[in-house]
Amino acid sequence: MSPWERRERGGLYYTRSRKEGGRVVREYVGGGILGELAAQMDALERERREEQAARWKEEQEELDALEATVEELSEASDLLVRAALLASGYRQHNRGEWRRRRELKESR
């Protein structure tokens, strides 16, 4: 919906919409030069917010990528630890504690 509203007498009136308690509330700012100024200020503010959001997104993507490399390292070392424990005769009990296999315990 355009923020400019045409009045009955023909002039254009600048409006701002915002949400209040889940409902859209329309604020009537003004026409003529006042409306133009308010529209320009709003456009600048919108641009600033968009730039900020893009910067935040870019930063988070960089941090996500960094975090993914640590995740990869953790997964790889977990896999190796599991392989080493199994190869050494241990079994994980109900996805918790690692215990030496009974037959190996008895053969000691």
Add this chain to the structure above:
Amino acid sequence: MSSKKADSNAKSDSYSPSELATDKKKLMDLIDRAQDGDEGALPLLRKILDEVPSVARIIDLARNVERSLIENMSGDDVFTQEAIPRNLKAMRKEIAGENPSPLERLLAERITVCWLELQYFQAIYAQNLGDLSITQSDYHQRRIDKVHKRYLSSIKALAQIRKMGPAVQINIAEKQINTSG
């Protein structure tokens, strides 16, 4: 044994140790087989641990991750670029202890990287605290929680290996590790 499972066993048995070590899914299948009590999976698992320099590869990965974290943390500050690796070296040495096994060395590397990651994300959060929206703050906190959990689990893994003692050993291709520092 179901025919599907038998098929999968026959398949993973036909791969070479190096093929299995580089394919995470196949390696996980083999580990699951061993976990399920399939004795036949153990010789291949041992062969992978003996022949493939997995530890060396993971330690290299740890060093690369560490470098990226340091670059992000220090920016153009050359003092910090010098100081952090020195602190990490001392920390790694202290965690690994005297005469660590290859596995202990690897897990000490992992703990150090996870610790550094946690410091980094906590610092970012603290530096931006005043400028963050509730959603952004929540996002940072969730990330810190996740990283903290990962750090604790890295400590737990080392404690577990130490508890088992020298019974848990793997061979390592020392020549292929670049672990200066």
